[in-house]
Amino acid sequence: MVKAKSQTCCTTSEKLALPDVAWAEDLAKLTWALAHPARVRIVRLLLNRESCVCGEIVEEMPLAQSTVSQHLKILKESGLVKGEIDGPRVCYCINADAMAKLKKLIADL
Amino acid sequence: MVKAKSQTCCTTSEKLALPDVAWAEDLAKLTWALAHPARVRIVRLLLNRESCVCGEIVEEMPLAQSTVSQHLKILKESGLVKGEIDGPRVCYCINADAMAKLKKLIADL
DNA sequence: TTGCCATATCGTATATCGACGATAGACAAT
DNA sequence: ATTGTCTATCGTCGATATACGATATGGCAA
DSSP states (O other), X not given: OOBOOTTSSOOOOSOOOXXXXXXXXXXXXXXXXXXXXXXXXXXXXXXXXXXXEXXXXXXXXXXXXXXXXXXXXXXXXXXXXXXXXXXXXXXXXXXXXXXXXXXXXXXXO | OOBOOTTSSOOOOSOOOOOOHHHHHHHHHHHHHTSSXXXXXXXXXXXXXXXXXXXXXXXXXXXXXXXXXHHHHHXXXXXXXXXXXXXXXXXXXXXXXXXXXXHHHHHTO
16 A cells, blocks of 8 residues: 655664663563553552452452452562552552553653 | 551542443553563664664564564554555554554553 | 451463464565 | 565464462451
């Protein structure tokens, strides 16, 4: 379809430093945590509510408790979410530092 | 370990509108495109170079040409990257609109 | 202790990812 | 037309994601 004339493309061809691999892995890890609609919704939920026990999250999602628990585990592993034991429940909340890091990495893209 | 006293958690408990499902899927689709270090590096490469033919990307990455092509396909499907046929080559570049959308969605989290 | 509740983990099935080599298709040059 | 180059797609493999129900764990209350 689109047929560009030669040389209209690829404006800069000087040698480019390879983007830092560790940095790419950092960002990929954080974005991967958000790479599923259920996890996006969980994060939104936590941001709206400040914090939230697991059971409330399960109620809001059309997923089994065990599935939600797995998503929460992934979010915890990414660092985006923290979980604190609060008696018989677990209270989840956003890790503001990790969220800020994600926002900065994306904004600086 | 960390043992919060009851009621120090879950500060807001009013009814919360379910985050928009379509919106969550939108963001998940974009973040998923970046959820792999190789794709993050490709995006960085394209941002640095304005545009870039496929072959140059392959040279920068420790991956087979077919693998890079697959990652590019995923990036195209997410909308983050556009590819224009330029004679025998394909010139890839960032879709600024999609990138702006991603940045806004993340910033507004 | 016993039982109850909330959460995590296990086990399993299916689907998708991510990698590669091989091959097909498109285009330019000869 | 033939050849060579560049890119996309196919086929395949192992690894991992995602979902669920069943079960284990941990804390609280009686």
